[in-house]
Amino acid sequence: MTGFDWFPLWLSLRVAATATLLILLTGVPLAWLLARHHFPGRDLLGSLTSMPLVLPPTVLGYYLLVALGRQSPLGRWLEAAGLPLVFTWRGAVIAASVAAFPLMVETARAGFEGVDPRLEQVARTLGRSNLYIFWRVTLPLAWPGILAGTALTFARALGDFGATLMVAGNIPGRTQTMSIYIYDLIQANRLAEANSVVLLMTVVAVGLLLVGRYTARRALR
């Protein structure tokens, strides 16, 4: 256990945190939209959102690679802008985000759907603006769902393997996350190190779960 490599853990946490933040900013509004509004194509949008849950991660990663790589206009534009995604840690963020996105949308959506819409209606008859009602009534009441979604999202982003490997590759010191590092260690028959890394991941994951549950229960009261 000489020279234990802390980089993969640090990278995984950074990728997961960034992905979770991205997902919070985009997934929560989308969840609210799906829960509270009827518009044409809502069901289609809902199904599309859940796609990453059913697609094999490598398939998902392949799509992302095609969409963001040099072959695509978007990929070329990103590279020209100095923000290449493929084989960078930012690529890992995108892969983890896409893989974990449905977990936030589904959970937060359930949270929003659990808020009695008549509470919002009564709030409107009391003269408050829709924005105020969202912040003061809807969001606090949907909070346990959003919190649970955040914990799930973070855990999923932290553990992603297939999609991340396809998009960001396996470059030690640059894009090698914990999951990929574990795979490498086992491939190289470094089982003692693999054991400690696996244990570390387990502790982090279980810890996250407990924190998520505890805060959700507090928020519910």
Next chain:
Amino acid sequence: MLDIRIQKRLKSFTLDIDLHLPPGLTALFGRSGAGKSMTLSCIAGLSRPDAGRIVVGGRVFFDHRLGINLPPQQRRLGYVLQDYLLFPHLSVAENIAFGLAGRSREEKKAVVQDLLARMELSGLENRRPAELSGGQQQRVALARALATRPQVLLLDEPFSALDGPTRARLRRDLRRLRQEFNLTILLVTHNLSEAYLLADRIAVMEAGQVLQVDPPEAVVHHPHSRQVAELTGARNFFTGVITAHTDTDTRLRVGQMELAAPRLNAAIGARVELAVRPERIMLIRKDVRIGPRENQVVGQIVEELTDGFNYTLFFRLDEGQRLSESSYDLEIVLPAYVYERLGVHRDHRWAATIKREAIQILGLSGIQREAVGR
């Protein structure tokens, strides 16, 4: 005060309301699914009518032709529902202060304290709704609606989730609040005694239509139609033919009987629909000899039901006096103590008198009633 003329297509019928209500308390009365709550929802701005116009206190809330549809926020009405709908994550004080936008902390506190005192909720301001009884929750909901000082209060079955004594208390509270806040109230209820007790006038609704708007007494005692009569507890429906008029009576042939009814202004030979209120038919005591009573009939009890307070007797009249061709002619309701005093259980055969006032003439299209109403 309230001018409501709206149409809205619903699943099983079309809501078609035309109501012009002065200040005071109006009860929208009818069975569930009659469109009462939807009417309230349209007035509050939470549902949009397909057509029509809603004007409250001179302000146009909705006008289909002019394209006006004020959002609920700008209608400034109080709206209280059966299941209170308090914000569960906010304290009682925060709930009451919810609608007080743009006021200073002190002002909010003053309003909240005043309402807590009026609603007898003092000391509960820091509780969460889940820690309150149903009656307390409903008083908080009323306080929250009144905090913004609306002139019009919409109440949708506000007492039906409460137990008897709590309901009675809240009804008294409502009568008091009405005076204190000078409120015009629209109360949705399917409970006739609640409507009778609280309302200045009752609007009877059925299948999206308003059937009759009158003071409570007139609705119960002078229903315009069979539907209203049924909704207000009349039973015994018959068709009769006018045979004669005297100074005080109109005589009607119903089945095999000739009945004396209140004086009507209708031609002899005219057909009328009538109802006989079941609590206004009297069994005649057997222990005292008395002369003949008006509309006296003889028959036997074929079935009886009781809820502990009242007895319902199904009474079949003797041949020659029959009013109908079904298995019984009259449904009679009498209080349990009367049933016991008369010893009704001792005998099937009884004489009864159908009081003239028990006879309600319905659906008199084009026929004028004489000296009826309040």
